[in-house]
Amino acid sequence: MLHRNLALKIAAVLLAVFLWFWVTMNERGARQIGQFEPRAPASPRVAARTVAVVLQTEGALPPGVKLIGAQVEPPMVTVIGSVLSVSRVDEIRTARLDLRGASGSFTRAVPLVVPRGIQVPNTTAVKVTVTLERAEAGPLSSAPPSAGG
Numbered sequence: 001m002l003h004r005n006l007a008l009k010i011a012a013v014l015l016a017v018f019l020w021f022w023v024t025m026n027e028r029g030a031r032q033i034g035q036f037e038p039r040a041p042a043s044p045r046v047a048a049r050t051v052a053v054v055l056q057t058e059g060a061l062p063p064g065v066k067l068i069g070a071q072v073e074p075p076m077v078t079v080i081g082s083v084l085s086v087s088r089v090d091e092i093r094t095a096r097l098d099l100r101g102a103s104g105s106f107t108r109a110v111p112l113v114v115p116r117g118i119q120v121p122n123t124t125a126v127k128v129t130v131t132l133e134r135a136e137a138g139p140l141s142s143a144p145p146s147a148g149g
Contacts (some may be wrong), residue, residue, distance in 0.1 A: 001127040036116075047086040050078050053112070053126055054091045059100030060133070077112070077120050085117035092120065097128060105131045 043146045053072050061067060072094070079089050094110040 008070045042085055045083045046080065047083040048078055049089065050076050050088050051089055052076055052091045055110070055128060056093050056095045056113075057094045057099050058096040059098045061099050061102060062137045065103060065132050066135050068133050070131070071129045073127040073129070074123070077126075079114075079118050081118040085115070089115060089118055093095050094126060094128070097130070099130070102130070102132055103134075105129070 015054065042106060053075055054097045055072050057072055058072075064093075077092055079086055079092065095113055096111050107129045110128045111125045112123065113122060114120055
C-alpha cells in the first residue's frame with residue numbers, strides 16, 4: 001500500500017510539516033511583537049479611602065446664644081474613585097448649615113458636597129446635632145447687694 005500514490009503521500013507529509021513550521025514561526029514572531037498576548041480590557045484602577053466629614057456653617061448666631069458644640073454622624077466616610085481622584089481628597093465637606101435665627105439646640109440632615117470623580121457609597125447626607133445655650137440675660141452686677149436698712 002505504501003507504493004500506491006507514493007508521490008501524493010510524500011507531498012501531504014511535506015505540506016503538513018511546512019504548515020506546522022509556518023504557523024509556529026508566525027505565532028512566535030507575533031508574540032514578540034505582542035499581537036497574540038491576551039490583554040485585559042483597559043480599566044482605571046479604583047481606590048477607596050476613609051476621610052473625615054467637615055461641617056461648614058454660615059450666618060451668625062443671634063445675640064445671647066452661644067454654640068456649645070456640633071456633632072456630625074458619621075464623622076468619617078469612605079470615598080471611592082480613581083486612584084488619582086481619591087489621593088486628592090483629604091476630607092468631605094457638608095453643605096453650609098445656616099445658624100442665623102437658631103435659638104436652641106437642633107438636629108438636621110445636611111447633604112455632603114462630593115467632589116467630581118468621587119463616590120460616597122450609601123451616604124448622601126450626615127446627621128448634624130448642634131448644641132446651643134442661651135447666654136445669661138444682661139451683665140452681672142459688680143455691686144454687692146445692699147443690706148436691708
